[in-house]
Amino acid sequence: MGDRFVVYGASHWVLMGLIVVGSVVLVVFGRGLSRDGVERWCRGFALVVVGFNLPLLAYRLSPWAWDLFNSLPLHLCDLAWVVAAWALWTRASAPHALLYFWGLTLTPQAIITPALDAPDFPHLDFIEFWGQHLLVIWAAAFLTWGIGLRPTWRGYWTSVVVTVAWGLAMLVFNAVAGTNYGFVSSKPDNPSLLDLMGGWPTYLAVELVVGMGAWALLTWPWTRRREPVTAA
Template identity: 50%
Template structure:
């Protein structure tokens, strides 16, 4: 358990467990809702009006949440070049899941699947949140952001039945690599640390197991590429059989 002063967030303290409980309950509900809407043939053209309507309503809910949160963090009293810009991968995942829900297309789904079900889940389980505890805006922003992204990926995958393939894998790897290069350059110029690509978070994280900079970045790339391949293969192995 992270040691901190009273009134601040503690990893695996009561408020963290509460967020994880809400996360689990939301996953169950969205899987059940999606399965009730699932068509016989899972293609973007095959989804019925009920699925499209719910998915677009979900997308609009995320848009409203994004707008409110970003306006708050752009206010003069909150602004910081190192934390206010929507450049974290979980921030970039918001437009990806919005596109995925709105279009029910494979590109948006690919990013929602790989980003939402690996990196965003890891952030939820090992939160680098050095901030006041619930109900602070920092707490609500952090967990609200991550929960919405993961819930969207769960709804699309185990609810509606959308599936990744190796084309999805290659697309997600290429987009993520482009984001990482852009963030390394931006962090170097601005003195920021988006994505923890230029230094590790001050609080403990899984990156502590991967060595010093820049080696932990290289290890992280290898782990992500391998992990994404492993969560692609089960969905494709039956399709690969003659």
């Protein structure tokens, strides 16, 4: 089985560094692409995201790996890779907004306080968890700072509505199935930022308020209007 993954162990630090370095490289690379190059590389990147995640999803849903509590792609991080592929392929504003907000606020939480109880590299669970999260953050950085897609207030509100609707759907599903997808029915067992937000359901309300505030701050720099400079 190998050694267990340890939070803030050697592999954890290496992967967090890889996220940062990979994001910077992709941003610099994206800024140097021609118009035709953007089209080719975005679609190629989308195929990489799908090609990595889809076989793993098929494996999780197979009879020999099926687990009601973990196999369904209902966590936001599971949906984020689908949104990443969609945003890369189309470069449309709606999927980009979701990728921007999910990829730069929610996915980093999973990176900083990973809910990963599995053997270390090269175990499949390890590769799946980190590969999925790295690709989402890299895609968000590439599309936003690399090729210049920008979030808008419309995208902000669309993302808020979609995320709240997902959370409500997970509350209903978890109540029926006895699961805890999205950690909306109880906190994860590992330490996380949710531990600072009170008990259930208080932490859900706090998370919503804090999340909306953080997303607003991430939208404002791109949307504020500069005052024209007038001659003296």
